[in-house]
Amino acid sequence: MTLRRPTGAVLLVALTGLVVLGLGAGSAAYADARSDAKEQVQFGIRVAQQGLWQEALYRWRRAAEIDPTYAAAFNNLAIAHEHHGQLDEARVSYEQALQLEPDNAMIRQNYDLFREIHDRTESR
């Protein structure tokens, strides 16, 4: 059996295959990150509903670290900061959430309500 040198066309097909595989792996990694982040977010919601805000804050911070494109994680994190009176941190998280999803009416509404309190304390 003799091995012939690969032609340009074969090389092109191989390269395309590698790119597709790479993209697939990337998208799978992204899906995994989102799925992990969602688990953290959902757990955070359950504990926040039970009044365990410190744990909720930790979970939502983890979610935001795992998937920094997940607006819900930043929105919830902002709410937890608000509940702890950490208004500057809350503002940063709300702004990150809005940067990720500028048209999300619920994040906007939370942010507007937060701003009312924040502006009141700022003006003092």
Add this chain to the structure above:
Amino acid sequence: MTVRNPAKALGLAGLVALASGCVNFVEIPVETPIQAKLDVSPFSRVLVAGFVSGGSDQVDANIETVRLLRSQLRTKSDLRVIDADPMPLIELVKEEEVGIVQTSASEDLPEIRSEQDLEYYEQVFANVDYWKRIGEEFQNPLIVTGTILFAPQTQSGFVQREREVYDAFGRRSVVPVRTFMERKGFILAQKFIFIDGRTGATITSEGFREERLYNQDQNTPALSSYFELMDGIVPKFLNILSTQKVRGTRVLLQ
């Protein structure tokens, strides 16, 4: 399956969404703590001494404010509230007890009808010796004093009102109508001054202003209006002395 009734269709869609776990938000109550502006840790007691007040003869704003603030502080602050007769500061100025620097006779003191008239009395609060003496008398508390203007106000202008109209078939609808009206009410301008009872020096001061206007057919007593206006000022006052919690609702997302 066809659903003719849109309300039923919406309800059904909602049920399906709920059943499949598609609801991706949760409303949750939050309590945001707002830190007190003033560090009151050196004090264990507070004396709401009295205020220089004027503007209306229908309400004694000094007495009412002292009572209201003391009752609020008793329930919403850790400081022990001192019970003492409210100080009639204007009378004390006239009797030269406070030692205000006067260029003319005591009788010439301006009657308080505007915020400018109050400015004259501001020197009362700078009399360190006087307030130190008061502080010693009450075992060095945090002293709350200041000025109050509670005055009637009249304003004319266009007001949007809703008017009921009925069409030829007797169907009712509400339409907005702009009408020119004269409205009467009150303004409440308060300046709180916080004095260190140990030294007699002013620690900080904070001013607030509220106003309410009513339609002419509404006969609102001055005292009711005063309390309505104080509803807006009291939380801000309390937040100077103690950490307050602002209750609200937020939406958690999944």
